[in-house]
Amino acid sequence: MKIGILGSGNVGGTLGQAWAKQGHEVCLGARDPQSPDLQARLSDAGGNAKAGSLQNAVDFGEVIVLTLPWGAVEETLGMLSHLEGKILLDCTNPNFSADADQHHPVSGGERVATWVPQTKVVKIFNTTGWENMANPQYGSQSLTMFYAGDDADAKAIAAQLATDIGFEPVDAGSLTNSGLLESLAQLWGKLAYGQKLGRNIAFKLLQR
Numbered sequence: 001m002k003i004g005i006l007g008s009g010n011v012g013g014t015l016g017q018a019w020a021k022q023g024h025e026v027c028l029g030a031r032d033p034q035s036p037d038l039q040a041r042l043s044d045a046g047g048n049a050k051a052g053s054l055q056n057a058v059d060f061g062e063v064i065v066l067t068l069p070w071g072a073v074e075e076t077l078g079m080l081s082h083l084e085g086k087i088l089l090d091c092t093n094p095n096f097s098a099d100a101d102q103h104h105p106v107s108g109g110e111r112v113a114t115w116v117p118q119t120k121v122v123k124i125f126n127t128t129g130w131e132n133m134a135n136p137q138y139g140s141q142s143l144t145m146f147y148a149g150d151d152a153d154a155k156a157i158a159a160q161l162a163t164d165i166g167f168e169p170v171d172a173g174s175l176t177n178s179g180l181l182e183s184l185a186q187l188w189g190k191l192a193y194g195q196k197l198g199r200n201i202a203f204k205l206l207q208r
């Protein structure tokens, strides 16, 4: 699958490397595609990954992966063209330390969908740290990756992309449940930092 990633930092770079190593074609979209950090990521990802502008990534991808800081999301999406009909995987989390987001009545995932209504948004890859995206195995257990969205085909592709890099995907329902996933991300951060458990922690859904 051709995957265009908006952002090439911890999350975008890690997911891009992981998918490229699994045989997907990846374009990491960046403000500076020639930056040394990005070039180092590309050499580690093997031959299936390249870098380009943010618009290059949109034009390249059948699936677009949103991995920008929350504060840059609305403006950046507004500057991009040709998003119509694409699947958009929203990996972002609102900035919960800002009052405006802490008390915002609408989830980040739903706001993203209103900013790019012509895309099929799936909230995914926001509930765990990037280190767990690089390695979602804890012993014999694969981490759970919750996802939420309204388009069944887009969700199936999102789930497959999670499986491809070692997660166990779990359908969390419609995009209106994005806020639950964003709260889970907040909890992960509180446990990692507030409770000092560190970043090597992750959520696993058990079922019987």
Ligand SMILES: NC(=O)c1ccc[n+]([C@@H]2O[C@H](COP(=O)([O-])OP(=O)(O)OC[C@H]3O[C@@H](n4cnc5c(N)ncnc54)[C@H](OP(=O)(O)O)[C@@H]3O)[C@@H](O)[C@H]2O)c1
Pocket (backbone or CB within 6 Å): 006, 007, 008, 009, 010, 011, 012, 030, 031, 032, 067, 068, 069, 070, 072, 076, 091, 092, 093, 094, 125, 126, 127, 128, 129, 130, 131
């Ligand atoms: N870190 C995690 O473990 C984690 C886990 C789950 C979800 N998330 C969410 O994922 C998103 C990205 O987090 P991250 O840790 O990957 O951040 P990061 O390492 O700082 O990477 C952010 C990327 O966005 C680019 N960027 C920053 N401002 C931009 C702008 N105004 N316009 C265009 N590109 C811009 C940066 O490019 P430059 O290199 O040019 O600055 C960089 O490639 C956030 O929404 C975060 O909440 C993070």
